[in-house]
Amino acid sequence: MTTDLRAFLDPYVARGAVPGAVALVARGDRVEVAAAGSPDTGGTVPMARDTIFRIASLTKPIVAAATMTLIDEGRLTPGHPVGTWLPELAAPKVVRTPDSPVDDVVPARRPITVFDLLTFRAGYGFPSDFTLPAVAPLFAELNQGSPQPRAAAEPDTWMRTLSRIPLLRQPGEAWLYNTCSDILGVLIARVSGRSLPEFLHERLFEPLGMKDTGFAVPAADLGRFTPYYRAHPDGGFDLVDPADGQWSTLPAFPSGAGGLVSTADDWLAFARMLLAGGVTGDGRRLLTASSVRQMTTDHLTPAQREASGLFTEGQGWGFGGSVDVETKEPWNVRGRYGWVGGTGTAGHLVPSTGLTTLLLTQVELGGPTPPQLMRDFWTYAAGATG
Known part of the structure; x- marks a missing residue:
């Protein structure tokens, strides 16, 4: 590799961009x-x-993969209405126009x-416009947004x-961020008859050896768990959640959109399974190769990509990730799959x-545009791996 990854990270810590970081670049057996x-x-x-982090929206690809295991087994079908398992969504209403009041609705x-x-x-x-009337209840009533x-x-x-909140757009019409992953988490639990934490542990975390990944950090491991910060406008950081805070016990609602904690090696094990077409390092198949291809294929129309308002660097959307x-940009390799988490x-x-x-x-991201550290890391990785 062309440069040293630690030497890349140190200046960002020294000038106060973040208190610390763990970075990984891997290709095959070559891991830095x-x-x-x-x-x-x-x-x-x-x-x-082995420091444990709140991975926020890096939860989304994992929950998408868990959904695909049920599809591979024939317990779910992509085209099947979810109302079979989620009767709350069997007959949804949609606001007449995206900027209509929440009580001005039409049937889906x-x-x-x-x-x-x-x-x-x-x-x-x-x-892209968070001020629309039908968006407000997602924050006020469902606590969508920054993971809590x-x-x-x-x-x-x-x-x-959720069933009392109207859809912002007709089904299939537009890409809208975040909430679908939380709904998938509930769907997985109802179809499988297991809680989402149990299902993810049995079907992904245990076979992949992801021993530090879950919706809470055991008391014995809190010493390896980071606090969570928000950058202060005048410099430094404000504490959002301490290590023994919200992730120290299992939540009532395990968020499929952003609730997991994990480590670098755990997430690498998940990524390697996808790169191997759904097969673990010891040869166990968790997903079909077809399911992995569907996850890592863009499914949006050009118009949907353009209207999303969140993609500025040539990205579409697969299942659970861009x-x-x-x-x-130097890091934009066609077919690159993954995502960013709001916790940094x-x-x-x-x-x-x-x-x-x-x-x-x-450190919490300040908005949808990736921070300079993240962008520079992607550039580093593109150069370091040729």
């Missing part, structure tokens, strides 16, 4: 991992390879399908609340080259 800085602003202990033209949820085109979620595990109600209550469709995380893989890149920090 670096830990810099500290998990906390006090610098009490050094950051380590067709049912919401599993495929709609996987592609984020079910009609629920965040558009203890703020959301248990799944059945959450679904009843897919690069244009080469606008980013994980991607490139099926055509076998590349995995992962950056884990503990």
